Amino acid sequence: MTALVALFSTAAIGAGIIFFLAGTVGLIRFPDGLTRLHALTKADNLGLGLIVIGLLPLSSSVGMALKLVVIWALVQFAGATVAQLIARVARSTERGE
Amino acid sequence: MLGLALDLLIAALVIGVALWTVRTRDDFAAIVGFVAYGLLLTLAWARLAAYDVALTEAAIGGGVTGVILLRASIRLKPVATARKPIGARILVGLLCAAISAALAAVVLLPMTPAPSLAIEVRTHLASTGLGNPIAGVLMAYRALDTFLETVVVLLALFGVWSLTPDAAWGGRPAMAVPAAAFGPLPLFGRLLIPVGIVIGVYIVWVGADAPGGKFQGATILAAMWILAMMAGLTQAPSIGRWRLRLLLAAGPIVFLAIGLAGIPLAGAFLAYPEALAKPLILLIEVALTLSIAATLGLLVAGPPDVTPGVEP
Numbered sequence: 001m002t003a004l005v006a007l008f009s010t011a012a013i014g015a016g017i018i019f020f021l022a023g024t025v026g027l028i029r030f031p032d033g034l035t036r037l038h039a040l041t042k043a044d045n046l047g048l049g050l051i052v053i054g055l056l057p058l059s060s061s062v063g064m065a066l067k068l069v070v071i072w073a074l075v076q077f078a079g080a081t082v083a084q085l086i087a088r089v090a091r092s093t094e095r096g097e
Numbered sequence: 098m099l100g101l102a103l104d105l106l107i108a109a110l111v112i113g114v115a116l117w118t119v120r121t122r123d124d125f126a127a128i129v130g131f132v133a134y135g136l137l138l139t140l141a142w143a144r145l146a147a148y149d150v151a152l153t154e155a156a157i158g159g160g161v162t163g164v165i166l167l168r169a170s171i172r173l174k175p176v177a178t179a180r181k182p183i184g185a186r187i188l189v190g191l192l193c194a195a196i197s198a199a200l201a202a203v204v205l206l207p208m209t210p211a212p213s214l215a216i217e218v219r220t221h222l223a224s225t226g227l228g229n230p231i232a233g234v235l236m237a238y239r240a241l242d243t244f245l246e247t248v249v250v251l252l253a254l255f256g257v258w259s260l261t262p263d264a265a266w267g268g269r270p271a272m273a274v275p276a277a278a279f280g281p282l283p284l285f286g287r288l289l290i291p292v293g294i295v296i297g298v299y300i301v302w303v304g305a306d307a308p309g310g311k312f313q314g315a316t317i318l319a320a321m322w323i324l325a326m327m328a329g330l331t332q333a334p335s336i337g338r339w340r341l342r343l344l345l346a347a348g349p350i351v352f353l354a355i356g357l358a359g360i361p362l363a364g365a366f367l368a369y370p371e372a373l374a375k376p377l378i379l380l381i382e383v384a385l386t387l388s389i390a391a392t393l394g395l396l397v398a399g400p401p402d403v404t405p406g407v408e409p
Contacts, residue, residue: 074289077288081282085280085281
């Protein structure tokens with residue numbers, strides 16, 4: 001059972017790290033602001049979400065697990081808002097306003 | 098082995114980002130570098146298991162200071178930064194290197210045995226009614242330092258207010274982001290602010306027994322206030338209002354009053370009568386939290402630029 005949990009956690013955290021890696025590569029390599037933003041938000045929600053899912057079975061108490069989920073939700077919410085704000089600025093500068 | 102590799106990586110990143118921040122010629126880029134540097138330092142403190150310091154660094158070092166610097170750099174007119182003559186640059190470099198070398202010597206060549214009061218603090222912590230030794234040091238053993246820190250924050254706000262143009266004195270800072278009335282920011286504010294207030298109060302409350310405390314919690318509360326102002330959900334207050342000024346001064350005043358009462362009641366300035374230690378510390382923490390949150394929010398808002406009585 002313990003081995004199974006460890007395997008699940010490793011797989012989920014590993015998948016999360018891949019999303020962070022891909023997001024970082026996208027941030028460096030993509031040509032303009034909007035596509036770079038697209039790459040970053042994937043790292044935020046999928047990458048962090050997978051890492052949190054991987055950490056859930058390892059957390060010491062239900063309270064700790066809930067805190068992890070709340071952290072993910074807050075990052076998700078802040079990330080989505082900031083992405084919208086940056087995208088608006090990027091589009092208005094593109095149009096030369 | 099893996100831990101050591103992680104520590105070395107964090108150390109290398111801290112130094113790398115610090116060098117980049119100093120080297121870059123662009124204000125905005127340097128501030129972004131400074132914020133990233135603060136977050137990396139947070140990781141370093143967390144690796145040292147100094148979670149109280151890590152929380153403070155993340156909230157104040159990276160967060161509030163970064164926002165204040167950004168707002169300051171927007172206000173500053175772009176100036177052509179002429180490079181200083183080579184002699185001055187070498188002198189500055191030598192002075193910085195000397196300070197770094199002195200600090201490195203202190204850290205690398207410690208006295209043996211290193212002077213420490215940690216055991217004393219542990220033994221007597223129970224008499225303060227607190228469970229977190231950091232809170233014990235801040236509120237009881239080194240209360241004078243904490244008191245002066247809160248006064249310094251207030252003095253910094255006086256410094257910012259002294260930059261007010263004559264016509265705007267007694268007015269309020271303009272904070273709303275242009276076009277904030279549309280788009281996601283007001284929605285974000287409405288949903289996040291209640292959650293953020295609960296988390297801020299929780300961090301203050303839990304600080305008595307676990308990592309957290311008034312500075313960290315107050316920073317979160319201040320951030321929620323700043324968000325409300327930026328999203329246009331509320332206006333920054335006029336700095337002439339006496340209720341605002343009372344709120345700003347409440348923390349230091351309560352701290353000072355209880356400190357002075359300690360002279361007749363407990364025999365020393367800032368000493369607490371043992372039976373009342375916990376409630377008094379709690380009272381000071383609540384007053385300080387409100388004052389620090391208000392002060393930090395107004396520090397970010399900057400000097401007033403709206404003339405009193407004239408609405409834009």
